[in-house]
Amino acid sequence: MIFLSQIINGLQIGSIYALVALGYSMVYGIVKLLNFAHGDIIMVGSYVLWFGLSRLGLAPWLSVIISITVCSALGMLIEKVAYKPLRNSPKISLLITAIGVSYLLQNLSQLIFTPNPRMLPNFFPGYVSIGGAQFAVVTIVTIAVSVVIMIGLSVMVKNTKMGKAMRAVSENSDVAQLMGINVNNTISFTFALGSGLVAVASVLYCCSYSQIEPTMGSMLGIKAFVAAVLGGIGSLPGAMLGGIIIGIFESLTKAYISSQLADAVVFGILIIVLLIRPSGILGKSIREKV
Amino acid sequence: MLLEINDLNVYYGAIHAIQGVSFNVREGEILTLIGANGAGKSTILKTISGILHSRTGSVNFNGEDISGTAPYKITRKGLSYVPEGRMVFSQLTVQENLEMGGYVRNQSEIAPAIDNVYVRFPRLKERRNQIAGTLSGGEQQMLAIGRALMSDPKLLMLDEPSMGLAPILVSQIFDIIKELNESGVTILLVEQNARMALKIANRGYVLETGRIKFSDEAHNLLDNPEVIKAYLGG
Structure with missing residues (x-):
């Protein structure tokens, strides 16, 4: 029973990693950028949520919608201001800029909200009993919401016009333009979508962990990045799988080995996977005829 | 004139790649640009399609100056470009590649346009759900042409369509180009195979x-x- 509940806990945090990893992977797929500011959007989403609830006294659902909107807009803004001017620059310039944006967001947040942690309420209190084991409602909600979002995203990328355009741009943006696809809009949309997913992740995260601070996004973001690389960066099913694997290993390590070793195990898994399968679990090493 | 190029000058950094080129394409014809490797044939097509920008000179398409216009807008005006090396979306299926080609069209026009391509290229229909990267070179060229036709272009620009194909496929591709032209598409053809072109x-x-x-x-x-x-081997 302990084992099962640890697996469920792992699925919960893993779902959150997966939602963040999806954005990492989508952005990497389309502009070949490791957007290290992506994790900090979690923090922004959390603070917007907190501000809406505690300072403006808005209803939770409204705060959540505002948080998602603000994060999506911020994602697009960051792309336009920081990354778009560097699109034809060496990748290393983009990478350094992304790290810079990450620090900018963290420090702006410290300036505005102070470094002191803030508390958020759990929107989904209570417990349910499944098969004799007790589970927090928030755990079930987190897993369920993530599954629905992942299925929705997969269907969207596979079947919609915008989803296909995203795949076309990610493969060859020059040729995609020749098809009449507005590449700038497609990239903006991808950033908005990825950041919106992060906002959802931040809501789910806040419900479980209640405490937020300006640097909270950094470790979460890095773990989501590990999840994306583990699954195969650029692959959406890979990001989901990577997130879940990281979550479960972390949870089991905390339960059976030591809480302090959890992060070490996560990064250890990354190193092992990169040694054995550098393109990640579901990463493609495509064979093409020319 | 469907396309008029006036005194085009294109640079790659300090290299003056296209030096005052002027030519025009009449509606309904096949016009070919031939020349050795590095003569600037592909550069001209890339400039017309908006991927590269000229320093001076103008490109008029259908009576409108399109120099400096973004490539995706140029495609929407009815100018389609099959780039050198075919450049199909290798990770998308054949059908999805064609859908991308019809990106600028209304949803209701896409299915009939895809059917038209399949009538012209039955081979593509057989392979509609196959990932395009796994097609043979000839099939990829057919897909690239089919994809370019999806936007119902007034002018189709083809860059080295015979490159890397077996001789039997080369003559097949040229037959296809001729047929397309007979069905009303104006063609600007860039080729190394000068005799065939x-x-x-x-x-x-x-x-x-x-x-x-x-x-x-x-x-x-x-x-x-x-x-x-x-150019024609003596």
């Missing part, structure tokens, strides 16, 4: 290191001793 073209321009050296009716160029010596 001139055989199906109405007119031709010979490009040498960024300048136009000869321009004439295609059959005259086929008989021109200088052209024969330099």
Whole structure:
């Protein structure tokens, strides 16, 4: 029973990693950028949520919608201001800029909200009993919401016009333009979508962990990045799988080995996977005829 | 004139790649640009399609100056470009590649347009759900042409469509180009295979290191001793 509940806990945090990893992977797929500011959007989403609830006294659902909107807009803004001017620059310039944006967001947040942690309420209190084991409602909600979002995203990328355009741009943006696809809009949309997913992740995260601070996004973001690389960066099913694997290993390590070793195990898994399968679990090493 | 190029100058950094090139394409014809490797043929097509920008000179399409316009807008005006090396979306299926080609069209027009492509290229229909990267070179070329036709272009620009194909496929591709032209599509064809290109073209321009050296009716160029010596293998 302990084992099962640890697996469920792992699925919960893993779902959150997966939602963040999806954005990492989508952005990497389309502009070949490791957007290290992506994790900090979690923090922004959390603070917007907190501000809406505690300072403006808005209803939770409204705060959540505002948080998602603000994060999506911020994602697009960051792309336009920081990354778009560097699109034809060496990748290393983009990478350094992304790290810079990450620090900018963290420090702006410290300036505005102070470094002191803030508390958020759990929107989904209570417990349910499944098969004799007790589970927090928030755990079930987190897993369920993530599954629905992942299925929705997969269907969207596979079947919609915008989803296909995203795949076309990610493969060859020059040729995609020749098809009449507005590449700038497609990239903006991808950033908005990825950041919106992060906002959802931040809501789910806040419900479980209640405490937020300006640097909270950094470790979460890095773990989501590990999840994306583990699954195969650029692959959406890979990001989901990577997130879940990281979550479960972390949870089991905390339960059976030591809480302090959890992060070490996560990064250890990354190193092992990169040694054995550098393109990640579901990463493609495509064979093409020319 | 469907397409008018006036005094085009294109640079790659300090290299003056296209030096004052002017030519035009008449509605309904096949015009071919021939010339050696590095003469600037592909550069001209890339400039017309908006991927590259000219420093000076103008590109008029259908009576409208399109120089400096974004590539995706140029496609929407009815100018389709099949790039060198085919450049199909290798991770998308055949059908999805065609859907992308019809990106600028209304949803209701896409299915009939795809059917048209399948009528022209039955091979693509057989492979509609196959990932495009796994097609043979000839099939990829058919897909690239089919994809470009999806936007229902007034002018189709083809960059080295015969490159890397077996001889039997080369003549098949040229037959297809001729058929397309007969069905009403104006064609601007860039080719290394000068003889084949001139055989199906109405007119031709010979490009040498960024300048136009000869321009004439295609059959005259086929008989021109200088052209024969330099481009048609003696």
